[in-house]
Amino acid sequence: MATVDESSSAKRWLPLEANPEVMNQVLSPSPFHNVSVLRSSEISVGLGLAPDEAECNDVFGLDDELLEMVPKPVLAVLFLYPITKSEEERIEQDKEIKEKVHIDKVYFMKQTVGNACGTIGLLHAIGNITSEIKLSEDRSWISSSKPLPI
Numbered sequence: 001m002a003t004v005d006e007s008s009s010a011k012r013w014l015p016l017e018a019n020p021e022v023m024n025q026v027l028s029p030s031p032f033h034n035v036s037v038l039r040s041s042e043i044s045v046g047l048g049l050a051p052d053e054a055e056c057n058d059v060f061g062l063d064d065e066l067l068e069m070v071p072k073p074v075l076a077v078l079f080l081y082p083i084t085k086s087e088e089e090r091i092e093q094d095k096e097i098k099e100k101v102h103i104d105k106v107y108f109m110k111q112t113v114g115n116a117c118g119t120i121g122l123l124h125a126i127g128n129i130t131s132e133i134k135l136s137e138d139r140s141w142i143s144s145s146k147p148l149p150i
Helices: 020-027 085-100 117-127 140-145
Strands: 037-039 055-057 074-077
Touching: 020 055, 020 117, 074 117, 117 140
Parallel strands: none
Antiparallel strands: 037 055, 037 074
């Protein structure tokens, strides 16, 4: 999640609904979903996933009983939350650490448009599980954005 200019003149993205069905539609070749978990089994070509590779599911809580309801294996978890003033301060402090540590195996895309956190989170999830899933041949979005610096 990145801080972006939230003023009325700033660029804004149509927010992605926090709903696994909607997120699965975004990942599929057909039109438009917000997720909690990606697991190996059913998403598609829209973002470069081959059919039957992964699907999005809700996580209803972190209690053992609730986690048992999540289909396995879990490949990624999206945790969406609003950024507060104290969180912005923590992020600034973390920048020093991030500048010292270069992680070339992490897929990262900076959010520069308001309301895009769900979409960017989904891109991060897919971009960081490419060793676990099969991408379709036409995956230009990940190829062209991969070289971006962290």
